[in-house]
Amino acid sequence: xxxxxxxxxxxxxxxxxxxxxxxxxxxxxxxxxxxxxxxxxxxxxxxxxxxxxxxxxxxxxxxxxxxxxxxxxxxxxxxxxxxxxxxxxxxxxxxxxxxxxxxxxxxxxxxxxxxxxxxxxxxxxxxxxxxxxxxxxxxxxxxxxxxxxxxxxxxxxxxxxxxxx
Amino acid sequence: xxxxxxxxxxxxxxxxxxxxxxxxxxxxxxxxxxxxxxxxxxxxxxxxxxxxxxxxxxxxxxxxxxxxxxxxxxxxxxxxxxxxxxxxxxxxxxxxxxxxxxxxxxxxxxxxxxxxxxxxxxxxxxxxxxxxxxxxxxxxxxxxxxxxxxxxxxxxxxxxxxxxxxxxxxxxxxxxxxxxxxxxxxxxxxxxxxxxxxxxxxxxxxxxxxxxxxxxxxxxxxxxxxxxxxxxxxxxxxxxxxxxxxxxxxxxxxxxxxxxxxxxxxxxxxxxxxxxxxxxxxxxxxxxxxxxxxxxxxxxxxxxxxxxxxxxxxxxxxxxxxxxxxxxxxxxxxxxxxxxxxxxxxxxxxxxxxxxxxxxxxxxxxxxxxxxxxxxxxxxxxxxxxxxxxxxxxxxxxxxxxxxxxxxxxxxxxxxxxxxxxxxxxxxxxxxxxxxxxxxxxxxxxxxxxxxxxxxxxxxxxxxxxxxxxxxxxxxxxxxxxxxxxxxxxxxxxxxxxxxxxxxxxxxxxxxxxxxxxxxxxxxxxxxxxxxxxxxxxxxxxxxxxxxxxxxxxxxxxxxxxxxxxxxxxxxxxxxxxxxxxxxxxxxxxxxxxxx
Numbered sequence: 094x095x096x097x098x099x100x101x102x103x104x105x106x107x108x109x110x111x112x113x114x115x116x117x118x119x120x121x122x123x124x125x126x127x128x129x130x131x132x133x134x135x136x137x138x139x140x141x142x143x144x145x146x147x148x149x150x151x152x153x154x155x156x157x158x159x160x161x162x163x164x165x166x167x168x169x170x171x172x173x174x175x176x177x178x179x180x181x182x183x184x185x186x187x188x189x190x191x192x193x194x195x196x197x198x199x200x201x202x203x204x205x206x207x208x209x210x211x212x213x214x215x216x217x218x219x220x221x222x223x224x225x226x227x228x229x230x231x232x233x234x235x236x237x238x239x240x241x242x243x244x245x246x247x248x249x250x251x252x253x254x255x256x257x258x
Numbered sequence: 259x260x261x262x263x264x265x266x267x268x269x270x271x272x273x274x275x276x277x278x279x280x281x282x283x284x285x286x287x288x289x290x291x292x293x294x295x296x297x298x299x300x301x302x303x304x305x306x307x308x309x310x311x312x313x314x315x316x317x318x319x320x321x322x323x324x325x326x327x328x329x330x331x332x333x334x335x336x337x338x339x340x341x342x343x344x345x346x347x348x349x350x351x352x353x354x355x356x357x358x359x360x361x362x363x364x365x366x367x368x369x370x371x372x373x374x375x376x377x378x379x380x381x382x383x384x385x386x387x388x389x390x391x392x393x394x395x396x397x398x399x400x401x402x403x404x405x406x407x408x409x410x411x412x413x414x415x416x417x418x419x420x421x422x423x424x425x426x427x428x429x430x431x432x433x434x435x436x437x438x439x440x441x442x443x444x445x446x447x448x449x450x451x452x453x454x455x456x457x458x459x460x461x462x463x464x465x466x467x468x469x470x471x472x473x474x475x476x477x478x479x480x481x482x483x484x485x486x487x488x489x490x491x492x493x494x495x496x497x498x499x500x501x502x503x504x505x506x507x508x509x510x511x512x513x514x515x516x517x518x519x520x521x522x523x524x525x526x527x528x529x530x531x532x533x534x535x536x537x538x539x540x541x542x543x544x545x546x547x548x549x550x551x552x553x554x555x556x557x558x559x560x561x562x563x564x565x566x567x568x569x570x571x572x573x574x575x576x577x578x579x580x581x582x583x584x585x586x587x588x589x590x591x592x593x594x595x596x597x598x599x600x601x602x603x604x605x606x607x608x609x610x611x612x613x614x615x616x617x618x619x620x621x622x623x624x625x626x627x628x629x630x631x632x633x634x635x636x637x638x639x640x641x642x643x644x645x646x647x648x649x650x651x652x653x654x655x656x657x658x659x660x661x662x663x664x665x666x667x668x669x670x671x672x673x674x675x676x677x678x679x680x681x682x683x684x685x686x687x688x689x690x691x692x693x694x695x696x697x698x699x700x701x702x703x704x705x706x707x708x709x710x711x712x713x714x715x716x717x718x719x720x721x722x723x724x725x726x727x728x729x730x731x732x733x734x735x736x737x738x739x740x741x742x743x744x745x746x747x748x749x750x751x752x753x754x755x756x757x758x759x760x761x762x763x764x765x766x767x768x769x770x771x772x773x774x775x776x777x778x779x780x781x782x783x784x785x786x787x788x789x790x791x792x793x794x795x796x797x798x799x800x801x802x803x804x805x806x807x808x809x810x811x812x813x814x815x816x817x818x819x820x821x822x823x824x825x826x827x828x829x830x831x832x833x834x835x836x837x838x839x840x841x842x843x844x845x846x847x848x849x850x851x852x853x854x
Contacts, residue, residue, distance in 0.1 A: 125553025166555045167536030169495055185457030186688045187614030198839055202817050224457040228614040229271045229308025229621055240274035246839055
């Protein structure tokens with residue numbers, strides 16, 4: 094899985110740092126601790142900045158290579174921040190043959206970001222995901238928890254407009 | 259006792275189109291009408307006919323309501339549930355015989371040719387209540403195995419049934435169990451592969467959402483047969499509803515003593531834990547899955563040693579797919595001969611298919627092996643929507659191939675599909691029409707495998723990348739005839755030399771499209787033309803001046819302002835600016851926009 098790495102500067106709060114330290118302390122010395130550490134770190138930060146991965150590697154005393162190896166291997170781990178509204182366009186086969194790529198193109202054109210990127214104002218982030226299993230509604234996209242099905246490209250503008258406040 | 263039962267589909271498809279709100283609204287309205295002692299609302303698993311979701315069925319009448327919205331609920335409650343008058347406008351039209359009569363769902367074309375073994379409880383019971391499963395003979399098979407059969411007899415029954423792995427490769431399940439049972443160890447594992455990664459396949463998710471106990475029961479039977487006391491279910495984190503129902507089911511089974519210590523007072527201990535996948539297609543491969551359960555990068559290992567000898571944590575392990583497990587309780591209860599009487603000689607039983615793509619009835623179907631592709635696509639699936647023609651069916655996901663219209667009468671089983679260059683895979687069946695470009699679809703699958711290749715072995719890591727580059731070149735009109743030959747050669751090289759199933763099958767989409775649709779590849783290369791009009795680089799949108807009325811609709815809808823022209827005069831598309839999204843073509847009322 095090729096991953097895009099965030100170029101946005103990393104900031105964390107004292108509270109976040111404290112939570113991460115607690116996670117690391119709780120897992121230290123356990124076999125196979127990297128995956129649970131990354132899962133919990135992603136819950137704290139919303140994504141996995143390199144700085145956080147370094148902290149995990151140092152804290153668990155495993156090579157950064159191993160942490161980075163796991164974080165880039167699984168698609169659930171994100172190395173870019175998510176926007177306040179996260180759009181996932183399904184590019185599973187059923188959606189693809191029904192024109193999901195055209196829906197994605199329209200979103201890319203409208204927001205000016207590529208998949209795995211976040212808009213500068215932090216309002217939207219975008220991913221092209223694999224099958225969410227709602228093949229009966231193809232083509233499908235999800236914005237946060239809302240599912241939009243049976244889409245055509247011209248539906249995009251109206252749907253996205255609902256998320257501008 | 260309730261006088262009426264209202265079943266609402268709580269599968270992922272229907273939940274995505276608001277079935278939860280429908281259930282809430284139903285409960286609210288039923289209470290408001292004072293019917294809550296008489297009418298019972300049940301959230302079930304998937305009915306299969308996802309195209310018509312959200313689905314609601316009201317018993318005893320068996321009225322099948324389709325595409326229900328929360329706004330329809332008050333009418334259903336006040337008319338049907340209170341006054342006993344069926345709301346005909348919401349009925350699935352095929353069940354309507356005339357004004358006053360409806361026919362049973364099982365008589366409709368979609369269900370008539372189906373035979374449900376793995377899906378037998380989906381859409382029938384409430385998956386969150388173990389009692390409903392038990393009422394359908396649930397856990398009777400486990401009881402029979404533990405109290406009346408020896409582990410060897412269980413294995414013999416599985417061997418005699420001829421059940422083959424439903425995850426795709428079709429390895430005999432009984433043989434797997436026999437090998438694992440033969441290896442002595444202090445600890446063994448019986449695991450379930452619920453890392454359903456094929457895009458377009460959702461039967462495992464539907465079984466787990468609709469009938470989770472059938473999988474738990476079968477895993478315990480497997481544990482008894484091979485001598486394992488612990489099971490793991492490795493499931494995709496992308497399936498939150500299935501995970502939740504599994505958690506509930508495991509807890510209920512423990513509370514009833516059906517998991518845990520000394521089950522059925524037989525001295526047999528077995529427990530199950532869930533492990534969440536973090537999203538990697540290769541983890542569907544058995545050794546990669548076990549590496550991932552151990553918390554590492556899910557890379558496959560060299561076999562042998564096979565998992566039956568050294569699997570999870572180095573111990574003997576059997577790993578079966580969800581659908582395989584869902585068949586097992588019925589085989590134990592009804593016997594191997596019953597199972598062998600269904601399907602074909604070498605592929606007994608049924609197979610669940612997820613129908614998707616350009617087909618009327620998208621959804622989940624279960625048919626006996628040996629049913630022809632035509633019966634599945636045309637009779638059950640309702641065929642390709644009007645105005646389009648069937649071009650190919652894709653089975654086996656990124657590891658499978660495309661079956662052309664000329665082979666639509668092929669009876670579906672493991673061996674026939676391999677003989678025609680595809681494979682069963684987990685059962686995704688995507689229908690394509692004349693607008694799908696076969697070169698583009700091969701490229702789509704290669705993009706997937708390049709993305710999901712774990713990178714451990716060179717033939718897969720580098721080979722699939724080179725394949726994709728050649729396909730990309732061809733879809734942009736820059737390919738040569740030599741490229742096609744080189745690509746074919748590379749395909750065989752990758753198949754023969756890759757470490758695991760992912761690489762060994764990754765070239766199949768290319769090889770099968772080359773076999774049946776070579777002319778399309780040639781058209782891209784020699785004529786720089788995409789016959790399906792799908793490859794963007796080879797297609798330009800153009801407005802025919804004599805048909806254009808100058809209504810400006812296209813220009814107003816073009817997202818990039820590529821169309822110019824005055825009112826009531828012919829418009830022109832600037833091909834430099836055009837992003838080929840096709841909106842103009844869809845908007846034009848005079849068919850003046852054409853692809854060239």
